[in-house]
Amino acid sequence: MRAFLLSFTLLAFLASIVLAWEKEDHEIFDLVSALEAAEGKGTSFYSWLDVPSTATTPEIAKAYRKKSMILHPDKNPNDKTIHERFARLGVISTILRNKESRERYDFFYKNGVPKWRGTGYYYSRFRPGLGTALVFLIFVSSGFHYIIQRINYRTDIERIDRFVKAAQQAAWGPKLVPIEGQRKVRVNISEGRTVDMVVDAKNVYILDDSGEKHILDASTASRPDFMNTWFIALARSTYYRTLDRVSPSKEHVSPETSEGDESSSEAPGSGTATPSEGRVAGGKRKRATKKR
Structure with missing residues (x-):
């Protein structure tokens, strides 16, 4: 009972953290991961624009124009990743020039991006099959x-x-x-x-x-035995029942059945x-x- 309560409390705590992330937060998570993968680990929105974290909106806009001229696809025709980098620059600039979005990013910039971002975040990106x-x-x-x-x-x-x-x-x-x-x-x-x-x-x-x-x-x-967990026990029981149907003249006694008969008899x-x-x-x- 104590173990159950501890597990339930932990799950509730994790759920409260995960539910705190919104769609805009997930977009920031994606941008941070993509930026570090393309420009190097530890690269932040500010360092990529070459501005301090205290930069004003006009300073960010000026840095964006300067960076966009460098990363413009017309000036980098042989770079296969330039279109993606140029588009990412525009999204990052938009986030930093919006007060609410910048506050969201600044929170993760100061405290770090969470390693666990919720099952919904990973499911929407990896889409595991049934x-x-x-x-x-x-x-x-x-x-x-x-x-x-x-x-x-x-x-x-x-x-x-x-x-x-x-x-x-x-x-x-x-x-x-x-x-x-x-x-x-x-x-x-x-x-x-x-x-x-x-x-x-x-x-x-x-x-x-x-x-x-x-x-x-x-x-x-x-004694606890992983072979007696519900799925393995169900699979073994189904296997022996199938054998009985295929060969009704032969007796097939599953280990858990014979053992269960002995343990349940009083x-x-x-x-x-x-x-x-x-x-x-x-x-x-x-x-x-x-x-x-």
Whole structure:
């Protein structure tokens, strides 16, 4: 939950910054990038016109006329980039001679052009295809799914440790001095809900109504695995279903299906393994051999 709140806060902060850029800002970003690519890194609107950043509008107009005579296409017939440079000069001169546009540029001139300019800015220039967008969304959502798995795994481990310690305290006392042999105890897992457990010198077991024991330790928690994220799990499930349809006479059992059957099966009538879902830690159970 804490990780989710931090992620949401970060996204909201970035969104507030990105939404602050307007169409005119994006045009300035393009001009800055194009000017540095053509005239050299670090070239600014002012340095290209050869005027200080404090130049007045008449001074900028005068510098523009002087520069335009140098970059005029008629005087540079062999320069293939001259038309583009000449047009860029006119746009830059217009920005600097307009009070509002110049204030926008001066802000980025003093503080620097942002490296991240918003998804809309990059999308409008690179136009990723539908396939690229889908792959990106699948990758991001699968990454978040894996993070959730890790969070759930840590939560399960903490819950298991809490239940194991509670059972050992009930069997051995508050000092947790191990006693030989097995002891059956009843542990309160939530308000008004208890579960029978068996404690011996090495392990703690959950005892179901049939008398069968299921070991309770860290191995019963489901470990995070990128192969179990939603897209890969869906692809594997679809693959095995396709095999079943193509070869109905053969049995194809997917690893996650067989493993899921074992993890989701519960002892008859126990129903008290976890406070929220009826299992102690949301993972797999190991069965101990029932002693006769």
